[in-house]
Amino acid sequence: MSFNERLDQLVYLFQNFAFARYALIVGVAIAFCSSLLGVTLVLKRLSFIGSGLSHVSFGSTTIVAAVAMGIGVENFQNNIFWVLPITILCSIWLLLSGPHSKIKGDSALAMLSVGTLAIGYLFMNIFPRSANLAADVCTVLFGSTAILTLGSKTWMVWLCVGLSVAVSVVFVLFYNKIFAITFDEDFAAATGIKAKVYNMILAVIIAVIIVLAMNLVGALLVSALVVFPALTAMRVFKSFRAVTICSVIVSVVCSTFGILLSAMYDNLPLGSVIVAVNIAVFAVFSIIGLVLRRG
Amino acid sequence: MAQLTCSKLTAGYEGKAVVKNISFAVNAGDYLCIVGENGSGKSTLMKTLLRLKSPMSGKIEAGDGLHLNEIGYLPQQTVIQKDFPASVREVVLSGCLNGCGLRPFYNRKEKKLAAENMEKLGITNLAKRCYRELSGGQQQRTLLARALCATRKILLLDEPTAGLDPVATAEMYDLIAELNKSGTSIIMISHDIANAVKYASHILHIGGQTMQFYGEVAKYEL
Amino acid sequence: MKKILALFLCLMLISGCTENGGSENPPEVDADMSVDVDVDVDFTKLSSTMVSAQMDIIMQNMQAYVGQTMKIRGNYYPLFWEVNNEFLHFIIIECSSGCDKLFEFVWNGEHIYPDDYPPEGTFIELPGVFGVDEEGFPYLAVDDIVIVA
Numbered sequence: 001m002s003f004n005e006r007l008d009q010l011v012y013l014f015q016n017f018a019f020a021r022y023a024l025i026v027g028v029a030i031a032f033c034s035s036l037l038g039v040t041l042v043l044k045r046l047s048f049i050g051s052g053l054s055h056v057s058f059g060s061t062t063i064v065a066a067v068a069m070g071i072g073v074e075n076f077q078n079n080i081f082w083v084l085p086i087t088i089l090c091s092i093w094l095l096l097s098g099p100h101s102k103i104k105g106d107s108a109l110a111m112l113s114v115g116t117l118a119i120g121y122l123f124m125n126i127f128p129r130s131a132n133l134a135a136d137v138c139t140v141l142f143g144s145t146a147i148l149t150l151g152s153k154t155w156m157v158w159l160c161v162g163l164s165v166a167v168s169v170v171f172v173l174f175y176n177k178i179f180a181i182t183f184d185e186d187f188a189a190a191t192g193i194k195a196k197v198y199n200m201i202l203a204v205i206i207a208v209i210i211v212l213a214m215n216l217v218g219a220l221l222v223s224a225l226v227v228f229p230a231l232t233a234m235r236v237f238k239s240f241r242a243v244t245i246c247s248v249i250v251s252v253v254c255s256t257f258g259i260l261l262s263a264m265y266d267n268l269p270l271g272s273v274i275v276a277v278n279i280a281v282f283a284v285f286s287i288i289g290l291v292l293r294r295g
Numbered sequence: 296m297a298q299l300t301c302s303k304l305t306a307g308y309e310g311k312a313v314v315k316n317i318s319f320a321v322n323a324g325d326y327l328c329i330v331g332e333n334g335s336g337k338s339t340l341m342k343t344l345l346r347l348k349s350p351m352s353g354k355i356e357a358g359d360g361l362h363l364n365e366i367g368y369l370p371q372q373t374v375i376q377k378d379f380p381a382s383v384r385e386v387v388l389s390g391c392l393n394g395c396g397l398r399p400f401y402n403r404k405e406k407k408l409a410a411e412n413m414e415k416l417g418i419t420n421l422a423k424r425c426y427r428e429l430s431g432g433q434q435q436r437t438l439l440a441r442a443l444c445a446t447r448k449i450l451l452l453d454e455p456t457a458g459l460d461p462v463a464t465a466e467m468y469d470l471i472a473e474l475n476k477s478g479t480s481i482i483m484i485s486h487d488i489a490n491a492v493k494y495a496s497h498i499l500h501i502g503g504q505t506m507q508f509y510g511e512v513a514k515y516e517l
Numbered sequence: 518m519k520k521i522l523a524l525f526l527c528l529m530l531i532s533g534c535t536e537n538g539g540s541e542n543p544p545e546v547d548a549d550m551s552v553d554v555d556v557d558v559d560f561t562k563l564s565s566t567m568v569s570a571q572m573d574i575i576m577q578n579m580q581a582y583v584g585q586t587m588k589i590r591g592n593y594y595p596l597f598w599e600v601n602n603e604f605l606h607f608i609i610i611e612c613s614s615g616c617d618k619l620f621e622f623v624w625n626g627e628h629i630y631p632d633d634y635p636p637e638g639t640f641i642e643l644p645g646v647f648g649v650d651e652e653g654f655p656y657l658a659v660d661d662i663v664i665v666a
Contacts, residue, residue, distance in 0.1 A: 019571070148567065186370050269566060
């Protein structure tokens with residue numbers, strides 16, 4: 001198939017299939033808001049919180065689904081209303097046991113992360129929601145088509161876009177506070193900033209972002225989506241503001257590119273492609289950074 | 296009334312007292328140096344003064360028009376800071392945060408204050424530079440400028456010359472002395488007793504989990 | 518639900534052996550590929566990930582798609598369904614992540630298996646109309662089976 005034919009394929013897809021259009025919109029929205037906190041997470045040495053929280057989401061999703069099946073109610077996708085509060089609570093617990101008891105934070109995260117992943121997978125095998133277990137696991141863990149099926153549910157689209165916008169607005173409003181408690185929490189607390197409150201706000205935002213991002217790249221790859229754009233931006237830029245803006249742009253571009261590639265070529269599962277594009281851009285920026293530093 | 300009064304303070308963490316029965320008072324314009332062996336509890340004491348830790352017993356009182364959030368702080372460097380992408384200006388500005396309340400952005404007055412403090416500490420030319428690329432001395436001056444943005448009244452400094460070369464150390468002490476002369480009270484932790492005695496007005500010596508000496512520097516015997 | 522589960526198990530077991538009678542007669546096939554009829558859902562113009570997604574969406578909203586024209590490609594797979602003592606015909610659609618989907622189709626008119634049908638495993642294209650049978654299972658009603666080279 002020539003490249004032009006593939007482009008035609010792309011045009012055909014977006015012209016005729018609403019789910020693809022919506023998926024792109026939601027994908028961009030999620031990529032936008034999820035990269036905002038990447039810098040903070042990386043610098044607080046909490047890069048893996050994305051992973052831990054997404055495993056918690058995964059675990060709680062399957063448990064809730066199993067329970068729901070037992071009662072005979074509910075569809076898998078509706079679980080966001082359960083998953084979000086549970087993830088938020090875990091996020092708060094993790095972040096608040098954080099910087100001053102670093103070891104406790106690390107092992108708590110490890111326990112939670114792997115434990116819920118195991119239980120989630122166990123439940124999925126004991127209470128399968130469909131015959132095709134492998135596909136379900138694939139979708140939840142790697143996000144092969146999650147965002148695309150999401151695109152077919154208008155209410156989910158609006159919910160996700162709404163949450164993304166809300167997260168972004170909160171981030172902008174609390175930007176200076178987030179900077180202060182990330183750079184030097186002790187100083188902030190000492191000079192009268194309510195660090196604990198802001199840490200909690202941070203925890204809530206992170207949880208929302210993780211739950212959203214899981215729909216784009218799946219539970220196992222969430223860390224990559226949140227953290228890679230920030231790391232990429234940090235290769236080249238020197239101020240917090242520049243890094244934040246750059247990571248947002250990188251994230252949106254990579255996710256869009258990933259979705260387009262997945263639509264043009266066969267056998268490219270969405271989550272992995274987006275992460276792969278992120279990695280490639282990271283490599284490019286690393287080289288640019290090296291060159292700039294030598295020059 | 297003194298700006299900061301400590302009465303029979305016992306401080307520690309996780310139920311273990313590290314220093315007991317500390318009493319002192321800092322008046323406006325004082326320069327208090329807290330000295331003692333490594334691990335004698337000086338940092339714990341300072342953190343308690345800053346309300347980062349709760350005192351196990353005893354009282355800390357602010358007076359003379361000082362509010363407890365008008366205290367500037369220069370902490371020891373934490374690991375995070377070293378590779379943080381932040382410009383000097385962003386770091387210094389963050390000292391103004393305690394005056395912002397819920398306001399999301401810094402106003403012109405605060406930006407002016409930050410510029411003045413950078414000027415005062417001679418780092419205006421570094422404003423756009425990345426904090427992590429600075430030398431130890433430059434980083435300390437940035438953090439000091441930040442502390443000044445938080446307040447003019449009283450500064451608490453935790454080992455401000457740790458890791459600095461002799462030239463930078465001397466410069467730092469000079470800077471702090473100048474600030475003190477222009478009216479800022481200083482409480483500084485240092486294990487550099489020679490310099491402490493040279494610049495300070497009062498000494499608090501901590502040893503054996505308690506106060507070994509508190510008083511004017513002239514009365515302090517090494 | 519159980520039907521699909523059973524079929525999937527069969528797929529696993531059958532992988533080694535073929536029930537195909539090895540028909541010598543080439544099947545009757547309409548090679549009318551020149552006319553590109555405008556279909557509602559043309560899977561042949563989508564990448565495999567999008568095919569997978571669209572299939573999932575259809576499966577979640579089957580009633581909304583009843584009566585829509587579709588064109589889809591996959592490997593032909595016949596299965597003997599003992600319950601009704603008849604052969605059922607499927608195509609296997611390959612999706613990403615190695616999770617293939619089975620989609621049943623019904624060839625309108627009188628056709629005998631295995632004579633009229635292509636050999637198992639043939640890559641075929643099915644233009645047809647989507648429907649849902651009484652038991653709630655989806656299928657594609659086709660007039661022609663097109664063999665893709």
